[in-house]
Amino acid sequence: MSIKKDDFKNSILKHLKLAGTTLKDATKRELFDAVSKAAMELVMENWRETKETYDSKNVKQAYYLSAEFLMGRAFSNNLVNLTILDEVKETLEDLNININEIEDQEEDAGLGNGGLGRLAACFLDSLATLELPGHGYGIRYKYGMFKQKIENGFQVEYPDRWLDYEDPWEVERRSEAVKVKFGGEVIVVKDADGREHFRRESAEVVTAVPYDMPIIGYGVKNVNTLRLWQAESEDGFDLQAFNDQHYNTAVKKQTQAEDISRVLYPNDSGPSGKELRLRQQYFFVSASLQDIMKKFKAKHGNDFSKLPEYVAIQLNDTHPVVAIPELMRLLLDWEKLEWEVAWPICTKVFSYTNHTILAEALEKWPIDLFKKLLPRIYQIVDEINRRFLLELREKYPTDWQKHQKMAIIGDGMIKMAWLAIVGSHAVNGVAALHTEILKNQELKEWYELYPEKFQNKTNGVTQRRWLLKSNPELSELITKLIGDKWITDLSELKKLEKYADDEKILKEFIKIKHTKKEQLAKYILDTLGIYINPDSLFDVQIKRLHEYKRQLLNILHVIDLYNNLKANPDLDIVPRTFIFGAKAASGYKRAKQIIKLINAVAIKINNDPDIKGKIRVVFVPNYRVSVAEKLFPAANLSEQISTAGKEASGTGNMKFMINGAPTIGTMDGANVEIVEEAGIENNFIFGLTAEEVVALNSTGEYNPWNEYNSVPGLKKVMEQLLDGTFSDDRSIFTEIYNSLMYGADGNRPDQYYVLKDFASYREAQLRVDKAFRDELGWAKKAWLNIANSGKFSSDRTIQQYADEIWDIKKTTV
Numbered sequence: 168m169s170i171k172k173d174d175f176k177n178s179i180l181k182h183l184k185l186a187g188t189t190l191k192d193a194t195k196r197e198l199f200d201a202v203s204k205a206a207m208e209l210v211m212e213n214w215r216e217t218k219e220t221y222d223s224k225n226v227k228q229a230y231y232l233s234a235e236f237l238m239g240r241a242f243s244n245n246l247v248n249l250t251i252l253d254e255v256k257e258t259l260e261d262l263n264i265n266i267n268e269i270e271d272q273e274e275d276a277g278l279g280n281g282g283l284g285r286l287a288a289c290f291l292d293s294l295a296t297l298e299l300p301g302h303g304y305g306i307r308y309k310y311g312m313f314k315q316k317i318e319n320g321f322q323v324e325y326p327d328r329w330l331d332y333e334d335p336w337e338v339e340r341r342s343e344a345v346k347v348k349f350g351g352e353v354i355v356v357k358d359a360d361g362r363e364h365f366r367r368e369s370a371e372v373v374t375a376v377p378y379d380m381p382i383i384g385y386g387v388k389n390v391n392t393l394r395l396w397q398a399e400s401e402d403g404f405d406l407q408a409f410n411d412q413h414y415n416t417a418v419k420k421q422t423q424a425e426d427i428s429r430v431l432y433p434n435d436s437g438p439s440g441k442e443l444r445l446r447q448q449y450f451f452v453s454a455s456l457q458d459i460m461k462k463f464k465a466k467h468g469n470d471f472s473k474l475p476e477y478v479a480i481q482l483n484d485t486h487p488v489v490a491i492p493e494l495m496r497l498l499l500d501w502e503k504l505e506w507e508v509a510w511p512i513c514t515k516v517f518s519y520t521n522h523t524i525l526a527e528a529l530e531k532w533p534i535d536l537f538k539k540l541l542p543r544i545y546q547i548v549d550e551i552n553r554r555f556l557l558e559l560r561e562k563y564p565t566d567w568q569k570h571q572k573m574a575i576i577g578d579g580m581i582k583m584a585w586l587a588i589v590g591s592h593a594v595n596g597v598a599a600l601h602t603e604i605l606k607n608q609e610l611k612e613w614y615e616l617y618p619e620k621f622q623n624k625t626n627g628v629t630q631r632r633w634l635l636k637s638n639p640e641l642s643e644l645i646t647k648l649i650g651d652k653w654i655t656d657l658s659e660l661k662k663l664e665k666y667a668d669d670e671k672i673l674k675e676f677i678k679i680k681h682t683k684k685e686q687l688a689k690y691i692l693d694t695l696g697i698y699i700n701p702d703s704l705f706d707v708q709i710k711r712l713h714e715y716k717r718q719l720l721n722i723l724h725v726i727d728l729y730n731n732l733k734a735n736p737d738l739d740i741v742p743r744t745f746i747f748g749a750k751a752a753s754g755y756k757r758a759k760q761i762i763k764l765i766n767a768v769a770i771k772i773n774n775d776p777d778i779k780g781k782i783r784v785v786f787v788p789n790y791r792v793s794v795a796e797k798l799f800p801a802a803n804l805s806e807q808i809s810t811a812g813k814e815a816s817g818t819g820n821m822k823f824m825i826n827g828a829p830t831i832g833t834m835d836g837a838n839v840e841i842v843e844e845a846g847i848e849n850n851f852i853f854g855l856t857a858e859e860v861v862a863l864n865s866t867g868e869y870n871p872w873n874e875y876n877s878v879p880g881l882k883k884v885m886e887q888l889l890d891g892t893f894s895d896d897r898s899i900f901t902e903i904y905n906s907l908m909y910g911a912d913g914n915r916p917d918q919y920y921v922l923k924d925f926a927s928y929r930e931a932q933l934r935v936d937k938a939f940r941d942e943l944g945w946a947k948k949a950w951l952n953i954a955n956s957g958k959f960s961s962d963r964t965i966q967q968y969a970d971e972i973w974d975i976k977k978t979t980v
């Protein structure tokens with residue numbers, strides 16, 4: 168699309184006027200609103216036309232159900248996808264407005280924890296850009312992922328008040344609200360034919376109000392929809408109680424309803440087990456399915472056998488899996504279908520993505536809680552389980568152990584992953600290694616029972632946000648060399664390979680990388696008051712804080728390097744800046760201790776004149792999408808050092824790759840495929856393999872004291888956790904020490920093999936140090952990573968979902 172600058176200018180002025188202000192008086196926020204609304208006017212027409220086209224062409228549509236959408240900011244991304252960013256920028260310049268300042272007015276839509284939520288956001292971008300009819304459904308959390316501050320080295324959480332200002336990029340659609348019921352009693356009535364009908368009495372009724380965000384395809388007219396539900400009480404507050412001066416009683420019902428969409432649970436890959444969480448899940452799932460059914464019926468009437476021809480629903484992890492019994496409820500109780508008719512419809516509609524093999528992340532709900540909150544849904548799950556067990560008994564008549572292990576309801580719990588597999592026609596892992604681990608280990612029995620359901624869909628990221636928008640300088644160079652087709656077909660980047668030995672081009676790339684490092688250095692100076700040297704190697708680990716991701720391995724290595732420098736200040740090393748960014752789940756004690764350790768080490772090192780500024784450590788607080796956009800383009804080295812077999816895929820690794828940062832990493836998740844594409848010689852691989860980890864686990868013979876006593880320098884690093892080197896309070900890192908050396912909370916010592924991989928990691932870091940001295944040689948490695956990153960576009964991933972799971976087709980508007 169292109170705009171007439173005068174028209175756009177007038178539109179901005181009009182929106183300022185409607186807001187009761189003028190160009191001269193407007194605050195930056197008012198300017199942000201006016202410019203956004205001017206752009207929204209352009210979006211609206213395409214949005215409506217998209218709906219009409221999908222409707223008139225009668226196409227099958229996919230719905231991505233996810234409890235999380237980590238969208239980040241909409242403003243620049245939407246202008247990029249509308250292909251009007253440059254024109255808008257110029258228009259604003261004419262009005263003496265700096266677009267960067269406008270952009271910074273927007274809070275991130277941080278409606279997700281990390282990788283899983285960001286994947287959902289990248290998928291939406293790809294769906295729209297590929298002109299595929301696919302939409303998102305989720306929750307409009309009033310408070311998204313908490314705001315992290317570092318106080319005295321510790322993480323402190325503050326509420327994320329992203330909705331304090333009205334969001335110009337969303338549209339409330341109150342007239343499409345639906346009701347969701349919780350609790351109450353199920354009443355069974357038999358009709359004259361003896362058929363049973365189910366009715367609910369004395370249930371708590373909550374209103375789900377939809378808010379739509381436009382998902383704008385790049386350079387196409389398609390505008391898909393992310394529909395987020397907000398919970399409200401059905402009939403406001405209790406005026407009677409209020410009049411009787413019972414204030415708390417008067418608002419109780421209202422508060423209880425609004426609680427449902429109040430706040431995102433800040434647990435990444437972990438359980439919450441809380442009733443409110445189950446309420447959230449059922450709330451958005453029920454609202455979404457009612458919405459989908461309403462649209463289907465308006466178009467196709469009551470022939471529900473056609474539902475799978477027009478509707479595909481993807482379950483993003485187990486969080487929305489209650490959708491399976493909910494659709495059964497709608498088909499049985501509302502539409503009066505027989506079970507035998509409804510069930511195959513259901514399984515054809517649903518498919519399920521598994522995101523993790525961490526045992527603690529396999530969602531289960533206590534029967535009592537589930538039954539009380541969702542009595543009718545429980546009956547349906549019970550029936551699904553009964554029929555499934557019959558199937559199992561037929562197939563394995565005497566294998567009682569298997570029946571017990573695979574039962575959807577057992578040990579007093581409802582196992583959501585099992586329900587997902589039984590109720591879906593496709594089950595996928597998110598990287599090749601992950602899918603193999605699912606098939607051969609974690610879900611072995613399930614793979615034997617339903618081999619045809621299992622698929623791999625290696626994750627990807629959208630190059631529109633993670634390269635075009637966040638690194639315009641590199642984008643421009645790429646486009647200059649190979650044209651701009653890469654923006655919608657990342658495999659085009661392969662054409663860059665022929666410049667891998669072109670000194671002139673590599674020098675241009677080096678200069679761009681330096682510019683991005685300067686920009687980041689300025690941001691860090693402005694926000695944290697810390698100076699970092701853009702000529703040093705930027706070594707970056709940014710992701711959720713989790714023991715399996717092993718930020719601890721990174722910081723222990725930094726301590727070792729520091730010790731070496733202290734012993735020998737003239738040690739010849741490449742100057743390095745170690746950059747960390749990570750939020751810890753609020754209740755995850757060890758993760759918070761590791762954040763404290765990183766900050767304590769940073770203070771010690773950054774203030775020690777002995778080491779002559781050769782290394783610095785920076786913890787960037789409140790890591791989120793908008794900060795990620797500054798960090799990935801500025802990185803020289805990508806830290807992907809999880810214990811092999813634990814990281815399902817990773818997507819941060821891909822964002823580094825497309826911005827020209829080689830990986831130091833284990834053979835884990837999608838790292839395996841990154842190395843396959845870019846060459847092991849262009850990355851720095853170390854450590855145990857997933858198979859070796861499994862073998863070590865099973866023998867139980869691993870003893871970290873062997874590493875402690877035999878790896879040079881390691882003993883000293885460990886002792887420093889206890890001797891007050893990094894904190895006057897000597898007890899503060901004892902628990903970290905103990906978890907490594909003795910095991911904690913019933914776990915084996917060093918269960919994530921930090922000490923075991925230490926020597927290997929340090930050796931890989933030495934290789935990095937050596938390679939980085941050769942500036943052009945390093946640039947070539949980085950360049951070859953970029954040139955071979957084509958596979959890691961979410962466009963590729965989404966095309967595979969579209970072809971191999973959903974069967975949806977490109978639909979041009």
Ligand SMILES: *Cc1c(COP(=O)(O)O)cnc(C)c1O
Nearest residue numbers: 281282710791792795817818819
């Ligand atoms: C990409 C991304 C993640 C996922 O990072 P991993 O390294 O794959 O765990 C998490 N948070 C944000 C803000 C991201 O942009």
